[in-house]
Amino acid sequence: MLVLLGVLVVVAGFATRRNPLLVVGAAGIATGLLGGLSPQRILADFGTGFASSRAVTVFVITLPVIGLLERHGLQERARHLMGRFTGLTAGRFLALYLLLRQLTAALGLNGVFGQAQTVRPLAAPMAEGAAERRHGPLSAGAREKVRSYAASADNVGLFFGEDVFLAVGSILLITGFVNTTYHTRLEPLDLALWAVPTALCALAVHGWRLLRLDRTLAHPPISPREPEGAAK
Amino acid sequence: MIKAEWFYWLVGGVLLAMSAQMLADRTNPRRLGTAAFWGLLGAGFCYGTWVADGSAPPEPLGAAVLVMACLAGFGLTGRSTPRTAGPERRAAGARRHGNALFVPALAVPAVALVCAVGLKRLSVGGQPVLQKGSETVLGLGVGAVVALVLGMVMLRERRLSVPLHAGRSMLESAGWAMLLPQMLATLGAIFADAGVGKQVGRLTAAVLPEGSVFLAVVVYCCGMFLFTAVMGNGFAAFPVMTAAVGWPVLVEQAHGNAAAVLAVGMLAGFCGSLVTPMAANYNLIPAALLELTDQYGPIKAQLPTAFVLLGCNIGIMSVFAV
Incomplete structure (x- = not known):
């Protein structure tokens, strides 16, 4: 159940009006660590996530x-x-x-x-x-x-x-x-x-x-x- | 064959050029941080090619993404004074060029349309002209390039730096919201890796009352709505809620029509996208592009529609699907 803290981080960060980029970054790292992923794996997830979602930003x-x-x-x-x-x-x-x-x-x-x-x-x-x-x-x-x-x-x-x-x-x-x-x-x-x-x-x-x-x-x-x- | 990756390099190149302009613009009080943010984004677009095909390690890109999040999140990015033409010059331009101004503007959707409908089927020497599955994205890119050439010829603009300056001031006003959709895609992947979906499923199954099909419909639709609002898109919510309620309860126990349950469930999630700032590309970036003082303007305009449609989805599912 610990990994659900990541969802709570998103909701809490949002309720206290922190910058969403920091909230999402913190939620990702926290969830990954609680879920037993290594720091290297978490970094890799951020990298592959960015690379595979580039299509949403192409309107630039x-x-x-x-x-x-x-x-x-x-x-x-x-x-x-x-x-x-x-x-x-x-x-x-x-x-x-x-x-x-x-x-x-x-x-x-x-x-x-x-x-x-x-x-x-x-x-x-x-x-x-x-x-x-x-x-x-x-x-x-x-x-x-x-x-x-x-x-x-x-x-x-x-x-x-x-x-x-x-x-x-x-x-x-x-x-x-x-x-x-x-x-x-x-x-x-x-x-x-x-x-x-x-x-x-x-x-x-x-x-x-x-x-x-x-x-x-x-x-x-x-x-x-x-x-x-x-x-x- | 025109590949999607070429187009990502073009976007990366444009972002890098804009970041060089930002670095040189002394009207921006935080020009170093701003240039670093957009420069990293541009470099990430190019490096992403090799991450996507697995030939480069993804960790450096992940570190760059976190650096970008910190730059924007801790307020190290800023805006320059936009170099816009004054209202008189714009009005004079509108009178002089008349409706011809619409030609390049409409060229973007027109070329995108041609690419998506016509060029999609065209192939040269057995190879499709546009990479399969990327026709929409490529159409937008080809359309933007065609429109830019048309516009520069028509308006006798020789310097490429002028449109780049105009474009980058829109980027600066959109700011950190530009990175949020891609960050959320990552969060979805990490949630899946760490098993968040299974836990939410167990939790939902525990609170779900036995025997009432209507309540199960409400839990499935509202769960999709809420989880989508938290995650910014329905794609992360769908596997979680479907594994928890949609499939085991509505399809298997209640013998619902699987296609109807799942299609309407996904649309209940889309109602959540209408009300959340997490769906930055739909809600926050338009507010910046339209220069609204209230960045929640589009969300407020959508809020009543979203809740009525959530009700519609619950109604449609409980009447027709189960």
Whole structure:
């Protein structure tokens, strides 16, 4: 049971707001030592873990071109473009983005959209542009909210779209684990089909919340600093 | 054949070049630590090639990872004053270039799409053009390079250092969160090595009430949710919770539909990814990229959706699967 202290280290470090890198490093070392691994083995685990997970960090490669285009006004242009589509509110635009992200992920096209390559340079400024057209200049809080919702549309679309595709990592993990551990024959197609109901729920729930964003922006919650003019 | 490892070297090279720029940038109060962090990351990307194929010892890379964690964790990295163009210059650029600015930006997803759909099937002399299984990652890389060339030609930018400077200030603002996903992948491996999964399984089996299938569904889904939130991704949680509850109780005892139980269980884990800062690449890095003052902004936007969907998964599993 001692090795479970590693999980506790993560939870405790997190609760006391230590830097997550230190927490995870400490949890790894503590768990390894309690589990009877040699220090050399633990170092080797950190090395191989880093080497085999490099794919999550490769989006770095898109940052130079995005940065270059932004120096020349890409975000301003994206905002301006949205000023023309009068029917497209911020909420409707983001709901459309969610649908598109989910559909492409369900076809196995995970890398087509993403936080670095499409949300920052395109989707977030376009949503802001749509919100500004309808509601005028945005307060700092409203701007943060629109950007946060843009990021959330990308995440929800990816998470609940990708499992509908057969060859995605998580489906292969399930079949790989179950077929070797329990000696069954589970087909990726069955798993992918059973991801469809949740995918539809995700589209409905988050899509509805994105559409509600317009209403929140139109009636921002009254902050205590704002004078209440109607009282007189 | 274009190999995934070539592309990792390119990423490593870009990181090393950026780290050299960071070292020379005196506007950053902690430029030495910052340059060391990103330089080690870049070097690790290249050295990782030989660790992945087993021809080099992984221990030096592990030590480098721990040094990086300490550099960032003890606040030895910092940010420089970004060299951005002012708002007037950007507005003028937007007017001058118009919608042409979208061409390189959309080239990234467009090329990624072509690689994933078209080039995937193309082979020259019996060899596939893109390394099998890495088409998505390679598509992103090829797309970024094509877009950069397009953008530099279109905007008449001759110096490669300009886009690199622009990219590195985004890296500096993302900071330590960039390393967290890879650290967590490692933690998952160590947990597996040390047998954490078996212990969590025994614990869960002990608290699980006998006889109630619905409660077992709730324990499986909530366990996936919580463990994913702690570990930052569902892949580490899945073997643990499935060995503890999913397979022995829901599939074997309750004769549930195995495909349905496991697929929905994994998705319950994904709900956990929506609410945890541990899933840094999905939640914290976007907050940095979007220059939010509240780094939990995306998590707050996702929180209600995550809990409603957890409920949906429990409902779907208990109605259709068992």
